[in-house]
Amino acid sequence: MxxxxxxxxxxxxxxxxxxxxxxxxxxxxxxxxxxxxxxxxKARRLxxxxxRFDPPEQLSMAGRSDALDLTVTAxxxxxxxxxxxxxFETEIKPRNVKARLMLQTAKLGKAQMDRRYQRRIEEFVQHxxxxx
Numbered sequence: 001m002x003x004x005x006x007x008x009x010x011x012x013x014x015x016x017x018x019x020x021x022x023x024x025x026x027x028x029x030x031x032x033x034x035x036x037x038x039x040x041x042k043a044r045r046l047x048x049x050x051x052r053f054d055p056p057e058q059l060s061m062a063g064r065s066d067a068l069d070l071t072v073t074a075x076x077x078x079x080x081x082x083x084x085x086x087x088f089e090t091e092i093k094p095r096n097v098k099a100r101l102m103l104q105t106a107k108l109g110k111a112q113m114d115r116r117y118q119r120r121i122e123e124f125v126q127h128x129x130x131x132x
Contacts, residue, residue, distance in 0.1 A: 001055075001056075001059055001074055001076070001086070001125075001128055002027050002053070002055050002056075002059060003128060004027050004031065006127075006128065008020070008033070010124075010127065011035065011037075014037075015037065015038065016035050016036065016037040017035070017036040017037070018033055018034075018035055019033060019034045019035075020032070020033055021033060021034055021047075027050070027053065028050065028053045029050055029051065029052065029053045030049065030050065031049065031050045031053075032047065032048060032049035032050065033047070033048050033049075034046075034047055035047075035048055044065060044066075045065060045066070046063050046064070046065045046070070047063060047064050047065070048061055048062070048063040048070075049061065049062055049063070051071075052073075056076050057075065057076055058073065058074070058075050058076070059073070059074045060072070060073040060074075061073075065095075066095070066096075067094065067095055067096055067098060067099035067102070068092055068093065068094060068095060068099050069092070069093040069095060070090070070091070070092050070093075071089075071090070071091040072088065072089070072090050073088070073089045073090075074086055074087070074088050074089075075087045075089075086121075086125055088121050090117075
């Protein structure tokens with residue numbers, strides 16, 4: 001999960017504009033990106049940074065956009081020598097009233113969003129493990 005080059009390529013493949021903002025070539029805390037993408041017909045910007053880098057157990061990232069604060073934590077738990085479980089935790093906090101209303105509306109379709117999120121995380125993990 002710490003192959004950030006592959007993650008950047010995956011985002012670019014989905015239509016995002018990705019610009020690394022740190023001078024370091026080695027993955028670690030402080031690594032960050034400016035990400036631009038279209039969502040619901042509007043251009044959005046997100047600044048994302050690695051806040052905790054403890055491979056292979058845990059990776060945390062924090063992001064900030066005009067409307068939202070985002071935290072994503074991925075924790076890997078070894079089940080056996082050949083199997084692991086990855087637990088993704090995502091927290092989204094609104095930064096303005098418009099974002100608060102958007103999140104309240106999204107809660108109405110939470111079950112469908114949870115299924116889509118789970119499917120995307122599965123695709124991401126499969127993509128990353130196929131590279132390993």
